[in-house]
Amino acid sequence: xxxxxxxxxxxxxxxxxxxxxxxxxxxxxxxxxxxxxxxxxxxxxxxxxxxxxxxxxxxxxxxxxxxxxxxxxxxxxxxxxxxxxxxxxxxxxxxxxxxxxxxxxxxxxxxxxxxxxxxxxxxxxxxxxxxxxxxxxxxxxxxxxxxxxxxxxxxxxxxxxxxxxxxxxxxxxxxxxxxxxxxxxxxxxxxxxxxxxxxxxxxxxxxxxxxxxxxxxxxxxxxxxxxxxxxxxxxxxxxxxxxxxxxxxxxxxxxxxxxxxxxxxxxxxxxxxxxxxxxxxxxxxxxxxxxxxxxxxxxxxxxxxxxxxxxxxxxxxxxxxxxxxxxxxxxxxxxxxxxx
Numbered sequence: 001x002x003x004x005x006x007x008x009x010x011x012x013x014x015x016x017x018x019x020x021x022x023x024x025x026x027x028x029x030x031x032x033x034x035x036x037x038x039x040x041x042x043x044x045x046x047x048x049x050x051x052x053x054x055x056x057x058x059x060x061x062x063x064x065x066x067x068x069x070x071x072x073x074x075x076x077x078x079x080x081x082x083x084x085x086x087x088x089x090x091x092x093x094x095x096x097x098x099x100x101x102x103x104x105x106x107x108x109x110x111x112x113x114x115x116x117x118x119x120x121x122x123x124x125x126x127x128x129x130x131x132x133x134x135x136x137x138x139x140x141x142x143x144x145x146x147x148x149x150x151x152x153x154x155x156x157x158x159x160x161x162x163x164x165x166x167x168x169x170x171x172x173x174x175x176x177x178x179x180x181x182x183x184x185x186x187x188x189x190x191x192x193x194x195x196x197x198x199x200x201x202x203x204x205x206x207x208x209x210x211x212x213x214x215x216x217x218x219x220x221x222x223x224x225x226x227x228x229x230x231x232x233x234x235x236x237x238x239x240x241x242x243x244x245x246x247x248x249x250x251x252x253x254x255x256x257x258x259x260x261x262x263x264x265x266x267x268x269x270x271x272x273x274x275x276x277x278x279x280x281x282x283x284x285x286x287x288x289x290x291x292x293x294x295x296x297x298x299x300x301x302x303x304x305x306x307x308x309x310x311x312x313x314x315x316x317x318x319x320x321x322x323x324x325x326x327x328x329x330x331x332x333x334x335x336x337x338x339x340x
Contacts, residue, residue, distance in 0.1 A: 023134060023166055026285065026335040029077050029295075030218040030270055032089040032177070032259075032328035033070050034315050036096050037123075039063055045123035047092065055319045062323075066315060067099055069325045071106035074129075076297055077332055082109045084165075086129040087175040089220045089328075091115070097127050114140040114161045119147075119154035126159050126175045126219065135163040138170065143202050145195050152191050155179045158199055160206075167284040167337055169214055172206045174199065176219035178229065192223055196233040203234075207246040207275055212282060215275035217248060220328065224267050225253035236273045239289050245277035251292035252331060259294055259329045264307025268294070272333050284338050292333045300325050 037050035039060055050058040070088075077083055091097060094115050101111045111129040114137070118125050130137065143158040159175040176199055179191040199217065207213035217236070223229045230236055230250065238253035251272045252259075258266030278287040302324070304311040313324030 023081075024337050025081065026085075026134065026165060026337050027078065027081065027083040028085045028087075028173075028216055028218065028272070028333045028335065029074065029083040029330055030087040030089075030175070030220075030272060030332075031070070031073065031330035032220040032270060032326060033066075033091065034326035034328065035090050035092075036066060036070065036088075036100075037063070037092040038095050038099070040095075042093070042123055045092075046121050047123050049319075050092075056316065057321060062321065064099075064104075065323070067096075067104040070100060071104040073295075073297070073300065073325060073330060074106060075109070077295055077330060082111075082131065083129075083332070084131045084134045085173060085216075086111070086127075087159075087173070087218045088127040088129065089124075089175075089177040091125050091127050092123045093125065097129075101129065112137065114159060116142045116157040116159050118142075118157040119144070120156050121153055124156055124177065126156055126177050128159055128161050128173060128175050130161070130163060135165055135171070138162040138164060143198055145198055147191070150190060150194050152179070152194075155191065155195060158195075158202065160202060165285065165337075169212060169282065169285050170210070171285075172203075172210070172213070172215045174203060174215070174217040174219075176217070176221070178220065178222045180222050189223075189228070192221070192227075192229040193233055196221075196229040200234050203248060203275075204246070207277075213246055213275045213277045214282060214285060215248070215278065216333075217273040218271065218331070220269055221271050222269055224269065225250050225271065230271065234273070236271070239279055243276040243280045245275065245281045247276050248273045249276060249279060251287065251289055251333060252294070255292070255294055257294055257296070259331060260327065261304070261311045264304065264309065270294075270328060270331050272331050274333075278335070286336045286338075287333060288336070291336070292331065295330045295332055300329060 236248040236250040259270040
């Protein structure tokens with residue numbers, strides 16, 4: 001006789017798998033969550049500014065409130081189906097991700113995750129949340145950036161995760177958080193160009209060996225679509241009439257507004273790129289330029305008293321706690337699925 005516990009476990013698994021049998025959309029989201037730090041000091045990292053006794057006054061209550069806000073954004077992006085993949089930038093460590101998927105309103109969504117262990121001095125990493133029922137994890141690889149070659153501080157690793165989706169296709173997903181503009185755009189640009197070269201070579205290597213190169217690249221690039229790191233080094237431009245299956249195309253290039261606002265001006269730092277094969281070569285899974293969007297939920301925005309208009313509702317203004325969501329807006333891509 002089957003125990004109640006076994007029956008309930010089986011029922012939960014059936015409910016999780018059942019939607020994937022009729023799945024016609026595969027949602028991919030990216031979000032820079034603005035400094036998701038726990039309140040514990042890591043002796044190997046410079047995380048002092050996010051301690052209870054720091055000028056920022058980072059507390060457990062504020063930490064769990066931020067987790068709840070991130071969960072709210074992810075759930076709102078899902079409509080009737082939570083995003084299948086969520087790339088996150090500015091996450092301190094695995095403990096933060098565990099709390100997000102187990103101890104926040106996201107707990108019932110059933111996410112698993114992959115995370116880098118970057119040498120970034122503040123401990124910042126990138127993460128990919130994934131739905132095991134719709135993205136069967138195959139492999140995880142972290143791509144380190146040898147910063148000493150250009151005499152720079154260590155930056156975040158690039159995360160490469162491969163998985164099988166319900167159509168039987170393999171997706172290769174890259175999540176990155178490029179070096180910041182700290183010190184000035186021109187002074188810091190060489191580091192982004194250098195890092196973009198590693199991303200380009202990694203993506204090219206995958207597309208060279210995959211018979212069906214279904215590649216997604218997402219993250220905070222700290223550059224705009226027209227900047228050299230994206231338009232020249234990565235070579236990701238807006239899709240046009242001629243599509244090459246082993247080239248990356250930037251689905252955020254030309255989108256109205258932006259994901260980040262600096263001194264009253266919007267710009268798109270968060271990008272969503274796909275291989276040409278995903279645009280035109282695969283009948284079972286397909287990306288379209290018009291199906292990529294910047295998410296502008298009203299609760300993510302607030303009036304900008306200084307410059308006018310609206311700005312993202314941030315967690316901090318400088319060192320002053322503001323209690324918002326993030327200084328970035330998320331981006332979302334809906335892939336069309338057609339099962340055989």
